[in-house]
Structures are given as C-alpha cells and as structure tokens.
Amino acid sequence: MSASSNGGKPGFRSFLRGLFSKASPAETEMTDVAVETIPDEPFNTYAEPQSDPIARPTFVPRPTIAPIMPRGAVPSSAPRPATNGLQIPLASIVTNLPLELHGKVRAMDFGQITVTVPLEVVLGQLGSGAVKVPFGLLRRAAPAAFVPGLESDQVMVALPLGEILSRLNPALLTRRPTQRQITISEEVASPFDVP
Structure with missing residues (x-):
C-alpha cells in the first residue's frame, strides 16, 4: 500500500x-x-530551596531504632541496660506478625535493628503470658521497615516471649503478694519417684 x-x-x-x-x-x-x-554537573534533587517567603514547619523524627552494630562485631548475650524500655530485635517481631500485617512489611534485611518497648508495658502484661503492642508503636519505632499508613495501627502484635525473658532483668520479676511458697520435706527426692 x-x-x-x-x-x-x-x-x-x-x-x-x-x-x-x-x-x-x-x-x-x-x-x-x-x-x-x-x-556536566549532576542534577541535585536535594537542593536547598531559594529564599521562600512562606515559612514551612520542619519535621524531625524521633530516633527510636537502636544503632546497628558494625560488621564482624559479636552482639553481647547479656541484656542491654535500658532504663525506660526493653530492646527487642525487629526480625523476631516481624516473624510473629499477624497475616493481615504481612503486606505492611518492606522486604529488607533487618540485621541488628531493635525496637524499644516501654518496660511498663512489658511488666504489666507479662503475668498474663503474652505481651502485645499496637502495630503503630512498631511502625513509628522503625519507619524504614514498614509501609506508611495509619489503617492498621490499632492491630495488636504479640512480642516473642523468649526474646523478652532473655533481655529482662530477673530482679524486675516479683512474686504476687498472694502467692504462697511451699516447702517440700527432704524425704521427697523427686516428684517423679515411685514410692
């Protein structure tokens, strides 16, 4: 054609x-x-704005992620001293997330990133056998690890008890006032012995 x-x-x-x-x-x-x-000079996408007559507020995020250890450094097995909270590894928290929150996690290597959970929250819930925090607390503590969005902030996330107990100072665990202590006679060697 x-x-x-x-x-x-x-x-x-x-x-x-x-x-x-x-x-x-x-x-x-x-x-x-x-x-x-x-x-020939590269384009700078982060150039400072020229004199702007409109004053804009600046947002400075509160740092809540613990510093990442350098490569080759061995983390201490002793619990870190935390005056206001307990530092839990983010990787162990992400493995226990509910299914509805799996889409909120960015694919990344969490490495040595930790999230600080207030000690009052941990001690207040430990007696019930589970420690749960809202997803919003985790998202604000590690904003780079999660997709932004407020819609799932009220979903409760169970923290790993093994990580909590290994990092918690045993002196903070007190007996209930109503708890009794029973003494066993010396005749009983083991509760599993057959008489």
Missing part, C-alpha cells in the same frame, strides 16, 4: 521508513549543539 493508493496520506510503511532512516547532516549538527549545552 503506498501513499497514492489511500488518498495521498502517508502509510505505515512510509512512517517506519522515516523512523529508521539516517538523519540529515543538518539534524546531526542540531543534536550535537543540544548535547553540548547540557551541563
């Missing part, structure tokens, strides 16, 4: 021919001039 057979309009074949044909010398010179006018 040619341009003359369809009423003088150029066809698809002529369009492709024009697209893949060599450029004329005049077009090549224009391209060279355009390339020469591009500055």
